[in-house]
Amino acid sequence: MFNPSSNDVRRFFCEVFRKQRAGEILSPMEAIAGDWIAGHPEYADELSDADAAVARDYSVEGGKTNPFLHLSMHLSISEQVSVDQPRGIRDAINALIGRVGQHDAHHHIMECLGEMIWNSQRDGTPPDADAYVECVRMR
Template identity: 75%
Template sequence: MFTPSSHDVRRFFCDALRKQRNGEVLTPMDAIAADWIVQHPEYHAELADAEEAIARDYSVEGGKPNPFLHLSMHLSIVEQVSIDQPRGIKAAHDLLVARRGEHEAHHEIMECLGEMIWASQRSGLPPDTEAYVECVRGRATR
């Protein structure tokens, strides 16, 4: 199992942006990441300097959103949908995309994903993937 460090993740996103800007060959994962980075121009300056990005503290107290967490969640959702794991997430995602558009749908799914992770951490129980999918379905049918 691959468990990248936060530095690895940050470097990956910075490299994806650099490769995309320089017209270099992108791996399939680089291409997916670059597509999401392009949709978040507010992060471009931070991702342009890999060493600064690796060193930066994105604690809650700092009050600055963590672009790497946000982009990682986009990639997680892409992966979940591509393999329909948890089961039902693809259909729920597709319904939400039809109603809100892909980018807004992803942001709504992130809310559900964050709620699931928070509840799991708080309770000490495994993540409730059925509640997660139901949360996404609920947002799609509002």
């Protein structure tokens, strides 16, 4: 099972950014990540230096958005749509995309995804996929 560390994730996105700028060929997963990177030009500085990205602290107390978490959530949502897991998420997301567009839909979905994860961690229970899909439907 693929279980990257936060440093692996940061280096992955930085490498995709580097390859995009250099015009190099991207793997299919890198191409999806690259599309989301292109949608977030405000992250260019963080993505430009992998060593600095690994060293940077994005704690809540710092008050700065973690671009790597944000991009990872975009990637995760894209994967959920492609395999329709949890079941029903593809239709729920596509309906939301039809109303607000893909990028804005992903940002709404991130709130639902974050809520599901927070509830699971708080309660010590498995993530509630049905509640997650319903949250997306309600958006």
